[in-house]
Amino acid sequence: MTDMASFREAVTAWAAGGTGDRAREPAARLGLRTVVLLEGLSDVAAVSALEARRGRDLAAEGVCVLSMGGAMNAGRFAGLLGPAGLGLRLTGLCDERERGYYARGWERAGAAPEGFFVCAADLEDELIRALGVTRVEELIRAEGDLRALQTFRRQPAQQGRTSEQQVRRFLGTKKGRKIGYGRVLVEALPRDRVPAPLDGLFAAL
Numbered sequence: 001m002t003d004m005a006s007f008r009e010a011v012t013a014w015a016a017g018g019t020g021d022r023a024r025e026p027a028a029r030l031g032l033r034t035v036v037l038l039e040g041l042s043d044v045a046a047v048s049a050l051e052a053r054r055g056r057d058l059a060a061e062g063v064c065v066l067s068m069g070g071a072m073n074a075g076r077f078a079g080l081l082g083p084a085g086l087g088l089r090l091t092g093l094c095d096e097r098e099r100g101y102y103a104r105g106w107e108r109a110g111a112a113p114e115g116f117f118v119c120a121a122d123l124e125d126e127l128i129r130a131l132g133v134t135r136v137e138e139l140i141r142a143e144g145d146l147r148a149l150q151t152f153r154r155q156p157a158q159q160g161r162t163s164e165q166q167v168r169r170f171l172g173t174k175k176g177r178k179i180g181y182g183r184v185l186v187e188a189l190p191r192d193r194v195p196a197p198l199d200g201l202f203a204a205l
Contacts (some may be wrong), residue, residue: 003030004059008066015068015076020086027086033062034205035081037092037102037116039071043123045182047093050198053187056205063205064088071098075105082109092116093123093201115204117197124168124178126195127185133163139184140167145177 003026010022036058038044044067051058051065058065068077071094082090090111094102095118102116119126128136140149152158152170161169171178186198 004064007032007064011066011077011080012069014080015073020080023080024086027088030059030064031062032064032086032088034064034089034091035077036063036065036201036205037074037077037081037090038065038067039094039098040069040178041067042178042182043067043093045179046123046127046186046198047201049183049186050194050202054202056202058205061205071095071101074098074101075108078102078105078109078111082106082111084109090115091201091204093119093197095119095122097121117200117204119195119197121168123182123195123198124171124185125164126197127182127189128164128168130189130193130195131185133167135188136167136185139181139188140170143180143184148174 007023007026007030010020010026014020014023036047038047044065047065066077068074074092074094078090079085081088090106090109092102092115094116099118103113106113106115131139137146137149140146149167149170152173153166158166158169171181
């Protein structure tokens with residue numbers, strides 16, 4: 001296990017009620033200065049894909065990208081890792097509906113309130129709009145999921161929804177699908193079409 005993976009594991013255990021002893025040593029050894037708090041693994045996949053596209057090595061830059069397993073955990077993780085905890089700079093990416101969890105967590109942790117970036121609905125919505133639904137459908141076809149999408153669209157619950165809404169919902173219907181497409185969609189983005197919240201996050205790192 002790498003030092004960064006050990007740090008992530010230790011922080012997750014700490015947030016679940018353990019002690020911070022196992023997190024402090026790898027944090028120091030890695031020279032961590034910033035932690036990117038993300039809601040889930042699909043966001044991590046997207047951030048990792050853009051990191052690779054831009055030739056960045058965030059771990060080498062002292063940045064840890066961390067999934068919290070849900071935005072409601074933002075306060076807990078911010079308190080442990082931010083100015084009141086390990087003293088790391090906090091940043092992150094969240095959905096508009098989850099903004100309050102981040103804002104309250106940042107405030108309680110004593111972190112800069114403008115330190116995180118907000119997606120209009122969620123990151124998948126941002127990526128779909130940046131690419132256009134036709135291009136996303138091409139990618140879904142290339143991944144072998146077009147028939148599944150067509151079947152999904154025939155469901156009564158999807159009638160009356162826009163193509164964009166249907167595609168966005170489809171990406172979350174199967175375990176692991178959203179994670180895989182987090183990478184696929186980012187890798188397909190034109191360089192000048194990176195969604196503003198994701199682009200802003202990287203600019204701040």
